Amino acid sequence: MLIVLLVALFGPCFTVQNPYNLSAISLSDAYKPPFWVEGGELPFVLGTDQQGRDILSAIVYGSRVSLVIGFLGVIFAGGIGVALGLIAGYFGGKTDALIMRLADVQLSFPTMLIALLLMSFFEQGVSNILIALAVVGWVRYARTVRGEVLVVKKKEYVEATKVIGLPNRQTLVKHVLPNVLTSIIVLSTIQIGNFILTEATLSFLGLGVPITRPSLGMLCSNGFKVLYSGLWWVSIFPGLYIMLIVFGINLLGDFLRDEFNPRLK
Amino acid sequence: MFKYLVTRIGQLVAVLFIVSMLVFFMTSVVGDPLQLLVRQNASNEERQAAMEYLGLDKPLYVQYGKFIVSTLSGDFGKSYMYHTSALRLIAERFPATMEIVIVAMLLSGFIAIPLGVYAGAYPKRMLSKTVMTLSVTGISLPSFWVGMVLIFVFGLHFSVLPVSGRGQVGSLLGIQTSFATLDGWKHLLLPSITLALSNMATILRLTRAGMRETMKQDFIKFARAKGVRNRKVLFGHALKNTLIPVVTVFGLQLGTLIAFTTITETIFAWPGMGKLLIDAINAGDRPIISAYIIFVAFMFVFLNFIVDLLYTLIDPRIDLS
Numbered sequence: 001m002l003i004v005l006l007v008a009l010f011g012p013c014f015t016v017q018n019p020y021n022l023s024a025i026s027l028s029d030a031y032k033p034p035f036w037v038e039g040g041e042l043p044f045v046l047g048t049d050q051q052g053r054d055i056l057s058a059i060v061y062g063s064r065v066s067l068v069i070g071f072l073g074v075i076f077a078g079g080i081g082v083a084l085g086l087i088a089g090y091f092g093g094k095t096d097a098l099i100m101r102l103a104d105v106q107l108s109f110p111t112m113l114i115a116l117l118l119m120s121f122f123e124q125g126v127s128n129i130l131i132a133l134a135v136v137g138w139v140r141y142a143r144t145v146r147g148e149v150l151v152v153k154k155k156e157y158v159e160a161t162k163v164i165g166l167p168n169r170q171t172l173v174k175h176v177l178p179n180v181l182t183s184i185i186v187l188s189t190i191q192i193g194n195f196i197l198t199e200a201t202l203s204f205l206g207l208g209v210p211i212t213r214p215s216l217g218m219l220c221s222n223g224f225k226v227l228y229s230g231l232w233w234v235s236i237f238p239g240l241y242i243m244l245i246v247f248g249i250n251l252l253g254d255f256l257r258d259e260f261n262p263r264l265k
Numbered sequence: 266m267f268k269y270l271v272t273r274i275g276q277l278v279a280v281l282f283i284v285s286m287l288v289f290f291m292t293s294v295v296g297d298p299l300q301l302l303v304r305q306n307a308s309n310e311e312r313q314a315a316m317e318y319l320g321l322d323k324p325l326y327v328q329y330g331k332f333i334v335s336t337l338s339g340d341f342g343k344s345y346m347y348h349t350s351a352l353r354l355i356a357e358r359f360p361a362t363m364e365i366v367i368v369a370m371l372l373s374g375f376i377a378i379p380l381g382v383y384a385g386a387y388p389k390r391m392l393s394k395t396v397m398t399l400s401v402t403g404i405s406l407p408s409f410w411v412g413m414v415l416i417f418v419f420g421l422h423f424s425v426l427p428v429s430g431r432g433q434v435g436s437l438l439g440i441q442t443s444f445a446t447l448d449g450w451k452h453l454l455l456p457s458i459t460l461a462l463s464n465m466a467t468i469l470r471l472t473r474a475g476m477r478e479t480m481k482q483d484f485i486k487f488a489r490a491k492g493v494r495n496r497k498v499l500f501g502h503a504l505k506n507t508l509i510p511v512v513t514v515f516g517l518q519l520g521t522l523i524a525f526t527t528i529t530e531t532i533f534a535w536p537g538m539g540k541l542l543i544d545a546i547n548a549g550d551r552p553i554i555s556a557y558i559i560f561v562a563f564m565f566v567f568l569n570f571i572v573d574l575l576y577t578l579i580d581p582r583i584d585l586s
Contacts, residue, residue, distance in 0.1 A: 204528065205531060246405035247405040
């Protein structure tokens with residue numbers, strides 16, 4: 001996991017070329033296989049694509065786009081979801097019913113489908129992807145947080161803040177929120193992985209990021225076009241890297257969940 | 266039971282109403298269907314005529330009224346691309362999609378549940394740990410990538426399986442389906458595996474989690490003490506008591522599978538609903554998109570209803586009303 005982050009942060013210093021800089025790419029380098037296959041050459045460790053772009057460099061740059069979208073998506077979806085969950089759980093009554101019925105309706109549809117349909121109405125672009133991810137992602141946060149708030153608000157220290165007359169907002173942010181933070185962190189870890197996968201899938205279908213800033217999913221989609229000509233490395237390696245990232249995140253998520261779950265101790 | 270049915274149908278109507286509003290306003294606000302119909306350098310009169318042909322010149326609420334009326338009578342309008350009824354197009358593609366979904370569901374049911382039972386009953390064994398690691402890999406894999414790898418390995422490298430299209434269809438019980446021919450089955454295999462993989466991982470993990478809790482309970486010890494055969498304890502007693510969450514997720518996963526067919530069908534050029542949707546999105550063909558969304562919404566409410574009914578079958582103590 002740490003390695004993935006380091007690669008995304010500092011990787012660009014070590015790659016042989018900047019895949020966005022057209023002058024650095026030479027068409028004569030196109031269709032080179034990875035260096036261990038016959039015909040491959042060394043600067044291009046994982047081969048090159050149909051425009052002579054180095055696959056390894058493209059992966060490093062692509063992973064930055066994917067990770068940024070994953071993190072920002074979690075921040076947006078988490079922000080909305082946590083706020084709504086706090087409100088629903090703390091105030092209860094009609095507000096609670098309204099928010100939770102909305103969540104129920106949305107939960108009965110798979111997130112992938114909603115994201116797909118949302119993106120079919122939006123234009124391509126990073127900000128639109130983030131909107132779509134926030135729309136599909138808030139529900140799980142809202143439900144988790146609401147459930148926890150229902151327990152926390154019965155505790156004495158929360159009742160005490162009411163007695164001393166603290167405004168609701170202050171009670172929520174200062175006293176309720178810190179007590180539900182663990183589950184938010186655990187959920188966020190898993191969600192980053194989910195969002196990266198969702199984004200990759202959308203980009204693969206051509207409904208994601210614009211082609212000028214390819215994410216890992218976009219690279220796969222690009223490589224799929226030449227898969228039938230036998231250029232397997234163009235699409236297989238970016239996909240493999242997505243798997244590595246998400247695998248790492250899922251393992252971390254599993255670990256955190258077991259670590260913070262009092263029932264398993 | 267009757268009261269329960271009425272509430273469920275009420276919910277169905279409410280959900281469909283909300284979905285229809287969303288669909289209508291989103292399709293009306295975003296995208297320009299005129300692009301499809303008129304030439305690039307069309308005159309204003311030609312554009313006007315096309316607007317009138319599509320009914321786009323009227324105010325939004327009139328359009329919505331017309332949309333609702335025609336939707337209720339099962340008419341989603343004519344597709345801009347194919348000039349036939351959008352609903353019929355979806356109905357034509359539906360069997361192809363269901364074929365890969367059914368095979369994928371069967372694959373995941375018959376492979377994932379037994380493995381989950383095993384891994385849950387004997388969590389310390391080597392095989393269980395391997396299975397669990399594989400399942401984390403399974404949920405981390407992008408499904409389009411699995412499809413590509415399968416195409417490359419089986420289609421291009423070994424050239425043993427076809428990788429594109431639906432192959433021959435034969436007639437079975439009056440429906441044109443790939444199940445009837447060997448060629449059809451060959452075409453079915455790779456898309457179904459692609460679809461089944463992440464689904465299998467989810468169901469496996471869920472079954473295992475449930476089994477681990479159930480195996481600690483007293484009635485399992487009692488059954489063992491009674492001398493019930495091992496297989497009967499695992500599948501008869503333990504699995505039966507973990508089945509509720511599994512069935513719920515199985516129902517939900519069926520929905521997810523239908524969503525993911527868009528990707529699988531794109532990769533394998535499978536002529537199903539998902540491919541139709543993607544083509545429609547790329548071409549801005551609104552009637553197909555709205556018909557698809559409403560069709561899927563309807564299907565989901567229906568699926569959730571079936572899952573609820575299954576609960577009562579699995580556990581007679583559950584009373585729906």
